[in-house]
Amino acid sequence: MSAEARQIVIVGGGTAGWMTAASLARFLDPRYRVRLIESDAIGAVGVGEATIPQIQLFNQALGLDENDFLRQTHGTFKLGIQFVDWLRPGHRYIHAFGQIGRPLGLLPFHQYWLRYRAGGGELGLDAFSLNASAALQNKFSRQVKPANAALPPMTYAFHFDASLYAKYLRNYAEQRGVIRIEGKIDRVEQRGIARSEGKIERVEQRGVDRIEGKVDRVERGGDDGYIDAVVLANGQRIVGDLFIDCSGFRGLLIEQTLKTGYDDWSHWLPCDRAMAVPCARAGEFTPYTRSTARPAGWQWRIPLQHRTGNGYVYSSRHLSDDEAAATLLANLDGEALADPRPLHFVAGKRKKFWNRNCVAIGLAGGFMEPLESTSIHLVQTAIARLLTFLPHGEPRQADIDEFNRQSAFEYERIRDFLILHYKAVERNDTPFWDDCRTMPIPEELQRKIDLFAAGGRIVRHNDELFTEVGWLQVLLGQGVRPAGYHPLAEQLSAGELAEFMNMIRSVIQHETGAMPLHADFVAGHCA
Template sequence: MTRSVLIVGGGSAGWMTAAALARATRGRVSVRLLEDPGHVEDTGVLGPFEAILPSLNGFNASLGLTEATLIAKANATYRLGTVFRSWTRRDHDYIHPFSEFGGTLDGVPFHHHWLRLKAAGMAPPLEAFAVAAVAGRAGRFSLPSDDPRSVTSTMGYGLHLPVADYVAVVRDVAVAAGVERIAGWFADIERRADGEGLKAVVAGDGRRFEADLFIDATGQKGDLISRLDAGRVDYSHWLPADRISGALGPVEALGPLTEAKALRGGWSWKAPLGNGVGTMRVSASAFEASGAQPQIRFSNGRRSRAWVGNCVAIGLSATTLEPLEASGLHLVQSGVSKLLGLFPSSDSMGAAAAEYNRLIAAEADRLRDFMILHYRANARKGEPLWDAVRNTAPPDELAHKVRMFSSRGRVSLYDEETFEDSSWIAVFMGQNLIPRRYHPICDQTPIADLVARLGRMQAVIGQAVEAMPTHAEMLTRYSREPTQPRPS
């Protein structure tokens, strides 16, 4: 039976795993974390700031963290999605909102009815039917309604936050739950006699730490998992970005949206935080010379196996993806959740490891495809990076998705997708991949009736957004008034 866990590496991957394991096992399993006090890079994300997905709301709630705590102690702000600027052409932007578009009409997804109006030259912008996009443009925010009859029930939300501040809050939760924090740096491993896993981890000062289960949260280098013959699947053929830098600027009155702006040799990131504006720059060294600002180097890809023997890689140790769609902390949370669902109860971990590896690989590959779509469907002609990624053949699964959507507006999803139909529709349409035809059932509704129905829908969304407080007002309110954790 698994009675002891040793986590090697701190940062978001290490401390999120420690807090979740300690709270879930309630003292029945010893959880220790070996952390180098001099380690400065995070182990779950690539940049100093992060924009998290709605999936993290449930994880934070499971740790007993309220939004009020994260706003007050972690300088968090709300997030309704991302505005992508200049990704198709330099004068165009679109929003990927945490929101559905319209609603199903006559058993057909909303975007088909919108496509019918577009073909007739009568369609308002698609984002006018996504409440999160309309609110984001207006700089307004409210918590989604629990009443399914309310239009705001169709949206979700995430947060923006400085990673170090978030880690500090989660670390307090972990220590309070009984996690033992050990100061020291990793030096080597000792294999088990059967060669199937680890017996102990050796610190730089010679101390040995044995455990039943080891967690590799050492970041991209994967100090443990790389020594266990876990190969690597490289994504850089499609995603060539390999450098990131970040800085904190002065406070600005920004709305609840992340900004991702395409540049000649990469893209920039901008988001409001409680203590300023977080900015990051992501670029590809093959297409742009290095700047003077300190940079983190990375390579997009994943481990062939994230669980080998009795060692499990979580965070950047398992999967490294640029922060274009803010998947870093989501992948940590997802890895922890999968580990808890497959938590070994005996020395035999083979079946659990095989399933974990299947799930982690599928999730990483689907996220890879979603990010490739942003790059591939661009119209920035005459720029080496953008010409190269546009002309690189996509993975087979993404090629199938593009064919199905371009042909008939169908979103084909695979297992372990992080983003659902509405997100794929937002990016397909935003990147100007417009289907050649809509569903024929749409023609059964007289076009005048359809115009009237969509007009009423647009008006309801507009009224709901107008009634919302501003983003700044919500931050002030929830930094002063305790809130209960809200599951995702």
């Protein structure tokens, strides 16, 4: 990439492509030319309709109005994920966003809760979580009352229609032109006509150019093997300095062209198929995603304003496609609005996310099943990483290596968090769950489990995605019980401990009691 010719070509649209395009349109100056190639004939996968709270940072960075974004994408709010029948049939727990309780002294809250439970306390962890308490009552509010200073701010994410989100960002990216004018400016009229007392030497306006078409072939350079251009089926040749592969599972550039290689994690994450189907909205309008364990995998439920998204993620070694479709259709809230759509995938990641002058973002870079709603987040962090290491001139190998190192670390830690859901189970009622329960797991995950089981300790390394509170809820929810608690939790007397726990519980009950129903909040702000 020369210092002057800064041409970025995005291959593929969908959520990943248009999130990338919108970010580049927002942060790059007019010297960069960004073009996105997509074909209307190629449908989007659309499995990423649930998000985690970091999506707020992405939307805020683009300057999106939250209510307008939710209206345009038929979105709703999300306070966490409820897991049903995972540990064993009939059991359920919630992985809620946000803080649980509050720390005291040197210890996190859960160490006092462990002592409280050891002394006969009956309240579960979710009773001390504002998000969990609100979610289980189908309530929502963006902010807590100022009087409740003991509570942290509400932490929330969104459910939305991924295809509508892509269209929303496409409109943003295409219309976001940066006007650059050289000369003495008198005024700029509303219609964009610039007038000056002197001569205007140049006017530039550059948004993202969308090019309709299918890529027919990819042209590569000589000795360095860099991508020079992509050629469309109609013969149009699109040259670029940096290519971003958002082509989905195909990995058109990163894999089919550059032969980068793939790390297959299906021996730890055995599900390799999904059936997805929307249904009419019915039942509870929940401010959380639901994940229900099934005989050979799990089913998601994502409530939107106009429909409910559903899917069955399963192992083809343990269940046929027809059986999966039948199970999914038999467990919907309302009438199916389409036929179940099959998806095939292999859990894992590319051996390199950045190879030569190609960066893979989204499904082209890897696939983590949507169990913890990380698909869109992985797009978001890849974009942020790309902007951090954006080359000025020829890409430097040190930058490429660090980009790949950070990306691999993120994927591996998310992988371990997902494996925990399958490994730490009591159920052995089907061959699928028996295989999961008895499978060997990565050493790093085993160390986390052993450390928590010994004394409730959780160690978070570097910038791994899931917090100590996230690990806490899933470890406990999946049946990992600490043998004890931190000795410093004994510094409170029994009466002081009871007062501390009752105070937190009382504040949460008071706050959730004043919240509106999730359905009413959506109707009043972003319907």
